[in-house]
Amino acid sequence: MNSLVRRHPAVRWAAPALVVGLIGAGQLVSRSADAAPSLPAKTPQQLLASALSAKVPGLSGTVTTSADLGLPQLPEGTGSGVAGIPLSLLSGSHTMKVWYAGGTGARVALLGRQSETDLIANRTDAWVWNSSDRTVLHAKLPSGGKHANAPVEAPKYSPQQIADWALKQAGPTTAVSSSANTVVAGRSAYDLTLTPKQSGTKVGSIHVAIDAKTSIPLQVKVFAKGAANPALSVGFSQVSFTVPDKKVFEFTPPAGASVKSVAPQRHSTDKTSAAKGRLAMPSISGTGWETVLTTTLPSKASQSVQDALTMLPAVSGSWGKGRLLDTALVSAVVTDDGRVAAGMVPPSALYTALGRG
Amino acid sequence: MASLLRSEIGLMMSRRRNQMGLLVLAGVPVLLAVATKLSGGGGEHGGGADFISQVTQNGLFVPLASLTLELTLFLPMALAMVSGDAIAGEAHQGTLRYLLTVPVSRVRLLAVKYLALVFGAFVAVTVVLAAGLIAGTLLFGARPMITLSGTTIGVGAGLWRLAIAGLYVVAGLCALAAIGLFVSTLTEQPIAVTVAVMVVTSAMWIADQIPQLSFLHGWLLVDRWPAFADLIRQPPVWDSIVQGLLVDGAYAVVFLLLAWARFAGKDITS
Numbered sequence: 240m241n242s243l244v245r246r247h248p249a250v251r252w253a254a255p256a257l258v259v260g261l262i263g264a265g266q267l268v269s270r271s272a273d274a275a276p277s278l279p280a281k282t283p284q285q286l287l288a289s290a291l292s293a294k295v296p297g298l299s300g301t302v303t304t305s306a307d308l309g310l311p312q313l314p315e316g317t318g319s320g321v322a323g324i325p326l327s328l329l330s331g332s333h334t335m336k337v338w339y340a341g342g343t344g345a346r347v348a349l350l351g352r353q354s355e356t357d358l359i360a361n362r363t364d365a366w367v368w369n370s371s372d373r374t375v376l377h378a379k380l381p382s383g384g385k386h387a388n389a390p391v392e393a394p395k396y397s398p399q400q401i402a403d404w405a406l407k408q409a410g411p412t413t414a415v416s417s418s419a420n421t422v423v424a425g426r427s428a429y430d431l432t433l434t435p436k437q438s439g440t441k442v443g444s445i446h447v448a449i450d451a452k453t454s455i456p457l458q459v460k461v462f463a464k465g466a467a468n469p470a471l472s473v474g475f476s477q478v479s480f481t482v483p484d485k486k487v488f489e490f491t492p493p494a495g496a497s498v499k500s501v502a503p504q505r506h507s508t509d510k511t512s513a514a515k516g517r518l519a520m521p522s523i524s525g526t527g528w529e530t531v532l533t534t535t536l537p538s539k540a541s542q543s544v545q546d547a548l549t550m551l552p553a554v555s556g557s558w559g560k561g562r563l564l565d566t567a568l569v570s571a572v573v574t575d576d577g578r579v580a581a582g583m584v585p586p587s588a589l590y591t592a593l594g595r596g
Numbered sequence: 597m598a599s600l601l602r603s604e605i606g607l608m609m610s611r612r613r614n615q616m617g618l619l620v621l622a623g624v625p626v627l628l629a630v631a632t633k634l635s636g637g638g639g640e641h642g643g644g645a646d647f648i649s650q651v652t653q654n655g656l657f658v659p660l661a662s663l664t665l666e667l668t669l670f671l672p673m674a675l676a677m678v679s680g681d682a683i684a685g686e687a688h689q690g691t692l693r694y695l696l697t698v699p700v701s702r703v704r705l706l707a708v709k710y711l712a713l714v715f716g717a718f719v720a721v722t723v724v725l726a727a728g729l730i731a732g733t734l735l736f737g738a739r740p741m742i743t744l745s746g747t748t749i750g751v752g753a754g755l756w757r758l759a760i761a762g763l764y765v766v767a768g769l770c771a772l773a774a775i776g777l778f779v780s781t782l783t784e785q786p787i788a789v790t791v792a793v794m795v796v797t798s799a800m801w802i803a804d805q806i807p808q809l810s811f812l813h814g815w816l817l818v819d820r821w822p823a824f825a826d827l828i829r830q831p832p833v834w835d836s837i838v839q840g841l842l843v844d845g846a847y848a849v850v851f852l853l854l855a856w857a858r859f860a861g862k863d864i865t866s
Contacts, residue, residue: 244860248860248861249861251856251857251860251861252854252857254853254856254857255850255851255853255854255857258846258849258850258853259850262846262850301835331807334835336833348745348829350826350829350833352646352822352825353646353647353664353744353822353825354646354744355744355745355746355829357745357746368745368746370744370745370746375746477835487831490746490747491747491748492746493742493746493747493748494742494748495653495742496742496746
């Protein structure tokens with residue numbers, strides 16, 4: 240070896256080249272290890288029924304989401320969104336840690352670069368922690384222990400019946416198949432595929448990966464029509480089915496945080512106050528994937544909504560004038576006189592619906 | 597070999613410019629702490645989503661915030677400077693050929709040079725953490741640490757995590773030092789090495805910011821350097837840190853082999 244190197248000094252350069260080659264080859268091998276596994280065949284009915292009855296005592300893992308809806312990239316921390324869940328989830332990729340244990344608790348931690356949003360629920364309390372503004376939302380869960388321990392109400396229908404019903408409902412508009420298999424988070428999974436039969440929708444197909452062993456859905460991917468990459472994807476990148484430690488679900492607001500208590504949401508009967516400032520009941524046109532919802536905005540939309548609208552491109556037609564939000568999967572039009580139409584359809588279908596209404 | 601390493605480290609630490617460099621590294625945490633103190637904390641809750649906004653509440657966050665601040669420029673620059681001295685500096689001064697008359701193989705000489713750089717990375721990060729801890733504790737006090745997950749951990753546990761975060765940053769700088777050592781074998785101009793290493797580092801930081809290059813991000817050395825923040829979660833998240841260490845290791849191995857391939861077969865004329 241030594242003499243070879245001494246006679247041909249250039250041979251030494253082979254060593255770093257070899258290491259680079261090995262790293263590249265290692266990557267390729269780990270990719271091809273994700274090739275479709277062979278699993279005992281299951282019909283969509285069987286898959287759906289097993290997914291509906293699936294139960295695990297607990298799990299923990301990493302979930303990655305990615306959204307490529309054609310929206311501009313929203314910087315981290317833009318708007319606190321709903322219940323502390325950042326709006327930035329609607330664009331780019333994000334990583335979450337999830338923990339779940341039967342009746343003990345559940346926790347989702349959305350990881351930012353140097354920030355974190357946590358949703359924690361245990362037997363007695365529910366918490367939302369946002370590290371960027373150090374705020375805590377807290378809700379006492381009603382009669383926690385009893386609720387959590389109560390035996391689950393016996394379902395009126397078996398999972399098999401529900402699966403049959405759902406597939407029958409979807410039948411006219413959607414082709415459902417389970418012919419392909421896939422690998423998610425290193426686990427073999429069935430790929431339940433929903434493909435719209437209607438041509439007037441933006442959705443190309445929806446893939447749900449269902450774990451072969453536990454029947455838990457591991458991943459959901461939504462493809463726009465004709466797109467090679469998913470517009471939306473949510474799934475485990477790593478998962479383990481051991482019950483996580485109880486400590487994970489404990490939370491005490493840290494010193495200096497501002498804590499806001501909220502009453503647990505009840506399906507309130509006080510509709511009059513809730514309805515104020517909300518959207519009117521939408522009217523529906525079209526069927527299945529081509530459904531278009533039309534409604535009217537409350538007369539005094541908030542200033543932030545107005546400002547946001549002016550950032551969207553202006554459109555006009557025989558139906559009137561308005562602003563168009565056109566994403567990979569969904570489009571929506573807000574007219575200047577306050578009408579709204581939205582659906583998983585191209586904008587032209589919205590204009591038709593607006594013209595009719 | 598041990599005595600060679602000792603003399604190499606002694607030489608590195610005795611250079612006036614390196615001592616000045618350490619002073620600059622120590623200056624940033626002090627500046628950060630003093631500026632925050634003088635501005636009266638500037639908004640308890642108004643701060644951004646990072647460690648810097650936590651500084652007013654707890655002195656332990658000064659070293660963490662300083663690491664974040666110095667990771668992009670000052671720490672890589674320190675390594676770029678000393679790796680310029682490693683081989684190119686000796687060649688420039690004409691001392692390299694005398695060094696090779698010592699009965700030590702070139703491979704060992706290269707190993708000694710790299711170990712000295714590793715030591716330098718360790719010293720640089722320690723100086724940043726120590727200066728930050730001292731300034732932070734004096735001005736804001738050391739309190740139990742509020743993690744990003746909203747849970748509170750004791751001062752002792754906080755210090756441990758700080759130490760691990762420091763070691764993780766050292767690992768990243770060691771990989772950069774391997775690049776520096778390779779470049780150092782290519783030229784006889786130490787300043788060229790410093791510039792080259794800084795260009796490489798800055799180019800990687802820039803590429804890491806461009807979303808259109810996202811397919812490349814995982815392969816960039818600096819991409820997971822800021823992942824030490826994941827240690828300040830409860831429980832700590834190791835995924836990015838482990839991947840970061842793998843990338844660091846891959847860069848170190850490849851560039852050390854490149855340095856060896858170049859240096860072992862090089863004609864030394866100066």
